[in-house]
Amino acid sequence: MKQRLAATLGDFPDVAASLSLFPEYMNGAPETPIGVAVSGGGDSVALLMLLALWGKRPLEVFCVDHGLNPASAHWTQGVADLCADLGADLGLSFTALHWTGDKPATGVQAAARRARHHLILKAARAKGIKVLCLGHNADDGAEAEAMRAEGSTVGTPRLWSASPFWPEGEGVFYFRPLIGVARARLRAWLTAAGVPYIDDPANDNPAYLRAKVRQVLQASAPSVSGATRADTSPASQGRMIAHISSPVAQRTGEVAGEVPSEGANHLIHVGAFQLSEVPPADRLAAMIVCAGGGEKLPSAREVAAILDGISAGRTVFTLCGARIEVTRDGVLICREPGDMTRNGTVPAVVGDIWDGRFRLLSYAQGGEIRPLRGHAKRLQRADREKIAHLPPVARASLPIVLSGDTPRLMAAGDLHCLVSARLRAALGAALGQVRNEISLSNL
Numbered sequence: 001m002k003q004r005l006a007a008t009l010g011d012f013p014d015v016a017a018s019l020s021l022f023p024e025y026m027n028g029a030p031e032t033p034i035g036v037a038v039s040g041g042g043d044s045v046a047l048l049m050l051l052a053l054w055g056k057r058p059l060e061v062f063c064v065d066h067g068l069n070p071a072s073a074h075w076t077q078g079v080a081d082l083c084a085d086l087g088a089d090l091g092l093s094f095t096a097l098h099w100t101g102d103k104p105a106t107g108v109q110a111a112a113r114r115a116r117h118h119l120i121l122k123a124a125r126a127k128g129i130k131v132l133c134l135g136h137n138a139d140d141g142a143e144a145e146a147m148r149a150e151g152s153t154v155g156t157p158r159l160w161s162a163s164p165f166w167p168e169g170e171g172v173f174y175f176r177p178l179i180g181v182a183r184a185r186l187r188a189w190l191t192a193a194g195v196p197y198i199d200d201p202a203n204d205n206p207a208y209l210r211a212k213v214r215q216v217l218q219a220s221a222p223s224v225s226g227a228t229r230a231d232t233s234p235a236s237q238g239r240m241i242a243h244i245s246s247p248v249a250q251r252t253g254e255v256a257g258e259v260p261s262e263g264a265n266h267l268i269h270v271g272a273f274q275l276s277e278v279p280p281a282d283r284l285a286a287m288i289v290c291a292g293g294g295e296k297l298p299s300a301r302e303v304a305a306i307l308d309g310i311s312a313g314r315t316v317f318t319l320c321g322a323r324i325e326v327t328r329d330g331v332l333i334c335r336e337p338g339d340m341t342r343n344g345t346v347p348a349v350v351g352d353i354w355d356g357r358f359r360l361l362s363y364a365q366g367g368e369i370r371p372l373r374g375h376a377k378r379l380q381r382a383d384r385e386k387i388a389h390l391p392p393v394a395r396a397s398l399p400i401v402l403s404g405d406t407p408r409l410m411a412a413g414d415l416h417c418l419v420s421a422r423l424r425a426a427l428g429a430a431l432g433q434v435r436n437e438i439s440l441s442n443l
């Protein structure tokens with residue numbers, strides 16, 4: 001199969017060009033595997049084929065069976081078969097994952113997406129993977145833009161990004177080398193090479209905004225005479241689907257986000273940002289989500305409302321679990337302590353990460369970990385003095401150990417704040433930064 005793929009690739013220079021985006025240093029040492037998420041659709045199958053041709057790292061292929069279509073088990077088997085065809089000599093291994101949880105009656109696409117990312121991230125992290133390749137292409141970028149015009153908060157897929165799923169995606173980068181290639185060209189290449197792929201009918205279901213904008217964009221694209229609709233029945237497994245090429249988008253570059261300086265920020269070790277001035281909207285959004293410890297990015301509209309509020313003289317805002325406070329010294333962005341125990345809940349611990357902000361290292365003091373809010377008065381004097389310099393809200397959101405009624409600060413060696421590294425990854429996930437992050441952690 002590899003020879004056939006290589007032979008046909010010469011006729012698809014735009015597809016072949018994406019190979020130049022694969023960095024030599026991908027994921028550190030040559031024996032370290034990289035992950036690839038393959039649904040069995042044309043985009044991710046083309047991605048898998050290109051990675052196989054590239055051949056410089058062992059590949060871990062993950063395919064999620066959502067169980068939403070009667071044919072989904074066949075689709076998953078189709079990906080398994082493709083992997084077997086590519087051959088074990090490539091150092092390729094395949095993992096099928098299953099979404100077995102309850103399926104919601106509404107918002108099933110969003111729930112499936114979230115479940116899919118969580119399943120893949122968990123499996124990938126268990127295998128030590130730090131780079132996960134996804135098959136987003138130029139059409140996905142255009143669709144995201146059109147969806148935002150319809151009021152969606154979906155982000156534009158980028159060549160590199162830190163996984164937005166948190167804390168499950170901590171330390172995992174998403175890599176989308178096909179982001180400059182048109183979907184039709186990827187499929188035309190597969191067709192020429194005789195590689196089968198499927199089309200999920202959910203992609204055509206007008207009940208979903210993504211499918212709706214896809215149809216509108218397709219209708220306004222140059223005509224594609226001779227294209228056939230995909231057959232999605234189980235019987236179509238192994239049969240090729242013909243698609244005709246369309247003009248190729250030329251977007252292959254990626255603009256690096258500027259990495260924030262921490263020099264002036266003396267609060268970052270407690271997960272708060274103290275800034276001398278209000279940051280621009282995109283950075284403010286990233287700081288809010290990182291300080292808040294959650295994974296839901298605020299929408300552009302919500303961030304704009306805060307910026308307008310600040311201009312109008314308001315000083316305190318809460319959004320996505322974070323508090324944004326205009327102070328005499330500038331702006332403080334930190335966890336909103338009031339949100340942490342709302343309705344009697346306590347901050348979640350996922351793996352060894354507390355409240356999405358602190359990694360709990362070894363600590364041998366018995367007791368429960370809780371936010372300081374409501375317990376500060378009972379802290380020992382020495383503990384109180386250690387944190388007296390912090391703004392009260394940043395203090396109140398710190399984790400403490402509560403034994404019975406006695407609160408204690410955690411020792412510096414017992415926890416590690418993740419907020420700064422997360423922000424750096426979110427804003428600075430350009431190639432150089434990724435190399436840095438990955439090679440450092442692999443040494």
Ligand SMILES: Nc1ncnc2c1ncn2[C@@H]1O[C@H](COP(=O)(O)OP(=O)(O)OP(=O)(O)O)[C@@H](O)[C@H]1O
Pocket residue numbers: 036037038039043044062063064065066113116133134135136140154157
């Ligand atoms: N069932 C699946 N199993 C494995 N990987 C998948 C699956 N579905 C999608 N993917 C991966 O995700 C990529 C993008 O697909 P899709 O746009 O449907 O996903 P998404 O997570 O909703 O993306 P976005 O972040 O743009 O919303 C695919 O090219 C593929 O790499």
